[in-house]
Amino acid sequence: MNKKDQIKDIGFVLTKAPIESSLTYRFLCLAKNVVDKDKTIGLFLISDSVWLVKKNQNNKPHELLKILLKNGAEVTVSKDHLMAAGIDNNDLIKGVNVTEQPYVDLVDHVMEKWNKVITI
């Protein structure tokens, strides 16, 4: 089975911007704790959370996301929301998957690719 197609233990759906509140950071800390317990995770970024993948940021949630990516987290980002924010492919950190069908893919991840799901 392709590594990308493997079912993840827990999926995280993020809707909030990196420093909109402390929620995003705490949510990513939770994701890191899951990874530290040798579980596999996926993250789905939609709405304002897509700002997390814009490169050259200086904030803790962004740094934590990069650590999660290095540790095997699968990160999927809504293209619609990237475009709405004026973020193009050249602005993205490496290793994220951009989806042109965010709602179809969100449903697919939630129902078929993740064993459990948490949202903010």
Place this chain on the structure above:
Amino acid sequence: MNVENIKPKVLTILLIKGPYVSEAADIALKTALKAKRKGYAVNVFLYLDGTWVSHLKDDKSFNNPGDWLKRVIRKGISVKMCERCSKARDLTEDNIIDNILIPGSYEFIELLKKSDKVLTFGG
């Protein structure tokens, strides 16, 4: 095995934020529609300020989560909203979109028990 006897997986979507304050209502309802289209059984439960979406009955010249909610109902997705939350906001069957049930929040617990996955939007 008879394919007709295979029950579809159940997705329940809990919306707890009102319209026009964030994108939560739009995302919740668009996700519900896509899930239904992909063959899943879908429930939408409006809770706390999420109940306000039911009040968007009239047409608008701009994006209208009320239209998305009507579309969700037309597609056969079950939409329920919390009785206490509705009462607190003076939302009744007379001033909300048709075909939304207003049970107690115990009903939400029943939905949770029957669901394969639950998504919460607006937290």
